[in-house]
Amino acid sequence: MTFEYAPAPESRNVVALKNSYGLFINGEFTDGSGVFKTVNPADEEVLAEVAEAGAADVDRAVSAARTAFEQVWGPMPGRERGKYLFRIARILQERAREFAVLESLDNGKPIRETRDIDLPLVAAHFFYYAGWADKLSYAGLGAARPLGVAGQVIPWNFPLLMLAWKIAPALATGNTVVLKPAETTPLSALLFAEVCQQAELPPGVVNIVTGAGETGRALVAHPGIDKVAFTGSTDVGREIAKAVAGSSKRLTLELGGKAANIVFDDAPVDQAVEGIVDGIFFNQGHVCCAGSRLLVQESVADEVLAALRRRMATLRVGDPLDKNTDVGAINSSAQLTKIQELAAAGEEEGAERWSPPCELPDRGYWFVPTLFTGVSQAHRIAREEIFGPVLSVLTFRTPAEAVEKANNTPYGLSAGIWTEKGSRILWMAEKLRAGVVWANTFNQFDPASPFGGYKESGYGREGGRHGLEAYVR
Amino acid sequence: MSRLTVRKTYKLYIGGAFPRSESGRTFPVTDSEGAFVANVARASRKDVRDAVVAASKASAGWAARTGYNRGQILYRAAEMLEARRSEFGADVDAAIDRWVFYAGWADKYAQVVGATNPVSGPYLNLSTPEPTGVVGVFAPTGSPLLGLVSVVAPVITTGNTCVVVATDPVAAITLAEVLATSDLPGGVVNVLTGDAAELGSWLAAHEEVRGIDLTGASPEQAAEWEGLAAGTLKRVRRPDPAEDWAADPALSRLTTFTETKTVWHPVGI
Numbered sequence: 050m051t052f053e054y055a056p057a058p059e060s061r062n063v064v065a066l067k068n069s070y071g072l073f074i075n076g077e078f079t080d081g082s083g084v085f086k087t088v089n090p091a092d093e094e095v096l097a098e099v100a101e102a103g104a105a106d107v108d109r110a111v112s113a114a115r116t117a118f119e120q121v122w123g124p125m126p127g128r129e130r131g132k133y134l135f136r137i138a139r140i141l142q143e144r145a146r147e148f149a150v151l152e153s154l155d156n157g158k159p160i161r162e163t164r165d166i167d168l169p170l171v172a173a174h175f176f177y178y179a180g181w182a183d184k185l186s187y188a189g190l191g192a193a194r195p196l197g198v199a200g201q202v203i204p205w206n207f208p209l210l211m212l213a214w215k216i217a218p219a220l221a222t223g224n225t226v227v228l229k230p231a232e233t234t235p236l237s238a239l240l241f242a243e244v245c246q247q248a249e250l251p252p253g254v255v256n257i258v259t260g261a262g263e264t265g266r267a268l269v270a271h272p273g274i275d276k277v278a279f280t281g282s283t284d285v286g287r288e289i290a291k292a293v294a295g296s297s298k299r300l301t302l303e304l305g306g307k308a309a310n311i312v313f314d315d316a317p318v319d320q321a322v323e324g325i326v327d328g329i330f331f332n333q334g335h336v337c338c339a340g341s342r343l344l345v346q347e348s349v350a351d352e353v354l355a356a357l358r359r360r361m362a363t364l365r366v367g368d369p370l371d372k373n374t375d376v377g378a379i380n381s382s383a384q385l386t387k388i389q390e391l392a393a394a395g396e397e398e399g400a401e402r403w404s405p406p407c408e409l410p411d412r413g414y415w416f417v418p419t420l421f422t423g424v425s426q427a428h429r430i431a432r433e434e435i436f437g438p439v440l441s442v443l444t445f446r447t448p449a450e451a452v453e454k455a456n457n458t459p460y461g462l463s464a465g466i467w468t469e470k471g472s473r474i475l476w477m478a479e480k481l482r483a484g485v486v487w488a489n490t491f492n493q494f495d496p497a498s499p500f501g502g503y504k505e506s507g508y509g510r511e512g513g514r515h516g517l518e519a520y521v522r
Numbered sequence: 523m524s525r526l527t528v529r530k531t532y533k534l535y536i537g538g539a540f541p542r543s544e545s546g547r548t549f550p551v552t553d554s555e556g557a558f559v560a561n562v563a564r565a566s567r568k569d570v571r572d573a574v575v576a577a578s579k580a581s582a583g584w585a586a587r588t589g590y591n592r593g594q595i596l597y598r599a600a601e602m603l604e605a606r607r608s609e610f611g612a613d614v615d616a617a618i619d620r621w622v623f624y625a626g627w628a629d630k631y632a633q634v635v636g637a638t639n640p641v642s643g644p645y646l647n648l649s650t651p652e653p654t655g656v657v658g659v660f661a662p663t664g665s666p667l668l669g670l671v672s673v674v675a676p677v678i679t680t681g682n683t684c685v686v687v688a689t690d691p692v693a694a695i696t697l698a699e700v701l702a703t704s705d706l707p708g709g710v711v712n713v714l715t716g717d718a719a720e721l722g723s724w725l726a727a728h729e730e731v732r733g734i735d736l737t738g739a740s741p742e743q744a745a746e747w748e749g750l751a752a753g754t755l756k757r758v759r760r761p762d763p764a765e766d767w768a769a770d771p772a773l774s775r776l777t778t779f780t781e782t783k784t785v786w787h788p789v790g791i
Contacts, residue, residue, distance in 0.1 A: 173642065189634065191773075283755070290752030295745025302755065459754075461781075478785045488787045495641035499649050503781045504732065505755045510782050513639050515649065 054365065057372040059160045064151045069098040070235070072106055072259060073242035075113035076252025081106050081259070087235055090157035091369050091378040091413040099235045102258035104267040107227070110256040111273040114198040114225040117253030122225050123195055131182030134220060136248040138175035144244070145172065148237055152209055153369040155236040157378030157414070158332055160370050170494055171213040174512075177496035178217035181517060185222060188514055193521040195223030196299060197275035200268040202289075203238075204281045205231035205380050206335035206436075211280050212238050214511045216255060217496075222520040224276065225254045229268055232261040233381045266292075274298060278519065280337075283434075283460070283505050301509025301519040303337065303501055305434040306462030308483065309455035310340030310491060313448075314349045316467035320489065322356045325440070328465055328491040330364060330376055330418050334438040335384070337506075338463035340491055342424075342431060344451050347444045354422065354442065361418050362405035376438060379414040388416050388437035395421045395430040400441070426457055434460070448473060452480040461503030465491045484510070532562045532691055534569060534715065535698035537576030538708015543716070544568045551691055562691040565714035570685065570724045573712040577656040577683040578730050580709030585653045585681040589629030596625035596679060599704040609696050613668035616768060620668065623771070624675040631680060631776050644789045651780035653681035654757055655732035658725040660718055662738045666690030668767045670697060673737050674711055676775040682733070683710045685725060689738055691715035719743065726750040733757035733779045737765070 071078035082103030086095045102110070122130065141148065148171070149163035158167075185193035199219045203211035208230055219226050230238035238257050245255050258264055262285075269277050269289050279289050280303040293300045310328045312321045328340025345353050369377035379385040396402050400421040409415040416437055424431050424441040431441050445451040455464055464483040466474055474488045484502045487493060494500065499515035501507060509519045532551070533540040545566035551559045565573075584592075600621035607614045632651055639647040657677050662669035670688060677684045688694030698713045714721060718738065726734055726747035734751050736744040739761055748758050759778045 189773075287752055287755060290755060291749050294748035294752055294758075295741075297760075304755070474787065478783075484781060484783060486783060486785045488785060490645070490786055490788050493641075493643070493645060493786050495639070495643065495645075495647070497639045497641050498647050498786070499637075499639070499782050499784050501782070503654075503783075507755065508757050513649065514637060515782055 054373045056368070058368065059150055059370045059372055061150060061154070061370065063147045064154070066097055069100075070239045070259070071100045072102050072110070073239065073255070073257040074106070074110045075256065076246065078242070085232060085261070087155060087233065089154050090380050091410070093412050096154060097236065099239070099259050102229075102260045102264045107258055107264060107267040107271060110227045110258050111198060111200075111271050113253035114227050114256050115273055117251055118195070118197055118225040121251045122220075122254045123223050125223070127183035127185060127223070130220065130223060131179045133248055133250055134175050134179030134182060134217060137244055137250070138172050138179060140244045140247050141168070141172040141175060145169070148209060148240060150370065151240055152237050153377070155234050156205065156208060157369050157380050159374040159377040160372055161374065162332060167207060167210050170496070171209050174210075174213040174496040175217045178221040182221040185517065185521065188517055190518055190521050193222065193517070196520060196522055197224060198273060199224045199226045199276040199278060199520065200271060200274040201226055201228040201278045202265045202268065202281065203228065203230055205234040206332060206337070208234040209237040209241065212241060214280070215278050218511070218516045219278070219520050220254065222517055224520050227256045227258060227268060227274070229258050229260065229265050232259070235259040269293070276300070276520065279303070286507055299519070302507035303509070303511060304505065304507040305460055306337045306339065306502065306506050307342060307432065307434055307458045307460045308338055308340050308463040308465065309342045309344050310465035311344045311451050311455060311467065311477065312346060312349070312353055313468035313470075313473065314346045315469045317469070318349070318353055318356050321353065321467040322360050324465060324467060324489070324491040325357055326360055326364070329440045330438050331492050333376055333379055333416070335380060335436055336492065338485060338492065340463070340465050341435060341440060343440055343442045344445050344454055345442060347446050350444050357420065358403065358405070361420065364405070364418050366407055366415065366417060367410060376418060379416050379437065382414055384436065385414040385416060388435055388439060391430055391433060391435045392419060392439055395424070395428060395441070398428045398430075400424045400428055400430060426454060432458065448477065452477065456482045459505040462506035463487065529560065532560045532695045532715070534563045534565055535695065535702070535711070535713040536569070536573045537579070537712065538702060540698070544572070549716070559692060562695070562715050565716040565721055567721070567724045569714055570721050570728070573685040573714055574656060574725075574728050574730050576709040576712050577685050580683045580707055581655055584678070584683055584707060584710050587681070589632065592679065592681065593625045593628035595705045596621055596628060596675065599701055599706060600625060602700045602704040603697070606696070606700060610667050610693060613665060617668045617671040620671045621675055624679045627776060628679050634773070635777055635780070639784070646787045646789055647784065649782050649784045651680065651777065652783050654779040654781055655682060656730055657682045657684045657779050658728070658731045658734040659684050659686045660722065660734070660736055660738035661686055661688045661694070662765070662767075663689045665767045666693035667697065670694055672767050672771060672775070673735055676771065677735065677779055678710055680776055680780050682779050685712045685714065685731070687714050687718045687721050687725065687738070689718065722747050723750055726756075727753060729754050731756060733759075735759040735778070736761050
């Protein structure tokens with residue numbers, strides 16, 4: 050039996066898109082050194098022109114942040130700083146729908162996710178760290194003095210949420226920031242700049258410089274910053290760690306992953322399948338902590354995979370603004386090419402490819418949810434981060450083998466365990482070398498919960514009391 | 523006729539054994555008056571690798587010990603050091619006390635830096651610190667024993683294993699003999715003597731080394747080795763020239779080489 054769904058599009062009218070957007074420096078929108086276009090990945094239409102920040106613009110932004118740090122934000126009592134962050138949290142709640150639609154337009158992710166996950170988490174993150182601003186001396190972090198100016202570079206997969214993860218703890222601890230959003234998703238950060246204006250945040254406390262890799266490099270290398278916080282690929286993370294070496298800049302990195310989602314023979318199959326689907330198809334698989342390697346115990350592999358295929362066939366891929374959509378558009382043509390290449394490598398190396406029958410829109414960047422079985426640990430699709438809706442399935446016989454395979458990766462960001470046996474959960478959780486372990490759940494996030502990786506997934510934690518540590522001395 | 527002293531041979535300390543450098547190289551060490559003390563092993567690149575292999579092998583077992591057990595073993599190291607205090611210099615008492623200090627931390631730091639996190643949903647959410655793995659340590663100059671203990675003890679308190687490039691070979695190898703007789707499993711601490719400038723880049727770039735403590739590195743060495751460490755995204759502790767070994771240690775000595783693991787589980791019936 051198939052269900053027919055009538056289209057249920059969310060209205061775009063809630064967002065007033067401008068033709069062009071400037072950089073946000075010292076509380077005002079200004080021109081940059083060039084312009085670039087940002088497109089809707091669901092239909093390839095240009096959404097707006099955005100200013101590109103050159104080295105001189107980055108320099109202006111860092112100066113503004115320095116002045117704001119020294120004259121206003123640094124000396125301000127924590128309770129006053131906190132109230133600004135509470136204001137920002139409230140305004141984000143008030144304008145949540147507008148942000149959700151804009152984020153779906155610019156990123157391609159389904160409105161169901163931006164509305165129900167991204168935006169509530171964004172507001173909650175500011176609300177959480179707002180409350181820390183006047184309690185830093187109670188946090189067990191010593192004097193907890195601010196570092197100064199933080200240079201922050203964020204990715205395109207959760208544009209506004211990553212902004213919140215970066216800006217909220219930095220501001221709560223008395224730092225000022227220069228933030229560079231990803232070049233394919235600059236719009237929600239620029240709308241956030243308006244929120245800063247509405248909150249009457251002092252000029253220069255938050256500066257947004259848009260642009261691509263060159264802008265990021267100029268920011269990271271700028272001698273006027275005291276701290277670099279980066280979320281993105283492991284390769285760029287390495288480059289940044291090298292650039293920062295020998296300086297006094299502090300560094301935190303949240304990088305790639307290749308998480309194992311481990312299903313034991315006693316796991317409730319339906320729940321596990323929901324967790325597997327959420328683990329890899331949430332946000333089109335553009336998730337650093339995605340459960341991209343399914344390790345399923347051999348004795349139940351057939352049963353779990355049959356249920357998984359049935360469930361995948363019900364995923365609705367298409368218009369991100371349709372409220373029924375489960376899987377939206379791939380963020381960019383470059384990312385789509387990368388996913389296509391890795392999926393092709395999976396076939397060439399001998400893994401078996403399967404996707405449910407699925408109609409894709411004619412325009413835009415799309416990739417159908419895909420399953421690979423017969424995957425060996427040596428295959429590229431078992432080793433490299435695909436960052437797309439592609440699941441590689443491996444099997445295991447014993448818990449020890451599951452641990453061995455799960456940890457057989459240079460990454461260590463997250464892992465999943467599905468079993469009814471409590472002692473086995475705790476044993477597995479102890480053995481897995483990953484910063485976040487989800488047991489009988491997956492892809493849960495919360496402002497109070499520290500997030501970050503082991504090994505080449507980076508260092509430092511975001512969220513919770515631990516998240517303050519990256520911004521104080 | 524006076525009795526002729528039996529001299530000690532100073533070798534490396536790798537995997538619980540005292541091998542010579544595979545390179546066969548040594549260098550002479552003299553005391554403060556310039557009198558010959560010993561021909562000390564000058565470690566090579568291959569010795570760095572052997573030491574990392576030993577530290578890697580010891581890693582899982584040491585990390586799996588309970589904090590209480592690690593604390594007992596660290597305390598035993600303090601006992602052994604106390605017994606041989608006459609072999610060390612003026613800073614030996616402070617060094618013994620530092621072992622005792624960290625022995626007590628082994629079953630407590632997780633309570634100080636771990637947490638039950640109040641997430642807004644029906645989940646139990648726990649954060650605990652876990653060891654990073656194999657840590658390369660450049661011991662400080664100017665504090666032969668206290669400085670060495672102050673950088674090694676916190677790293678192993680939290681369950682890491684380490685490869686230490688020592689600056690004062692006599693104090694370092696004598697300390698290694700203390701450790702070898704203190705129930706510390708072989709490979710948890712490995713001591714290399716020789717020229718840090720020659721060994722540093724190999725240790726900093728080694729893939730199985732997960733963190734490096736650059737305390738004893740010069741500013742130029744620290745910059746170069748931090749750059750090499752970036753290749754595998756090692757955790758790095760930069761040198762702090764103002765660090766006072768007599769002062770109470772910073773908590774970050776314990777936390778720099780730990781990883782926070784957060785475990786979620788649903789709550790329900």
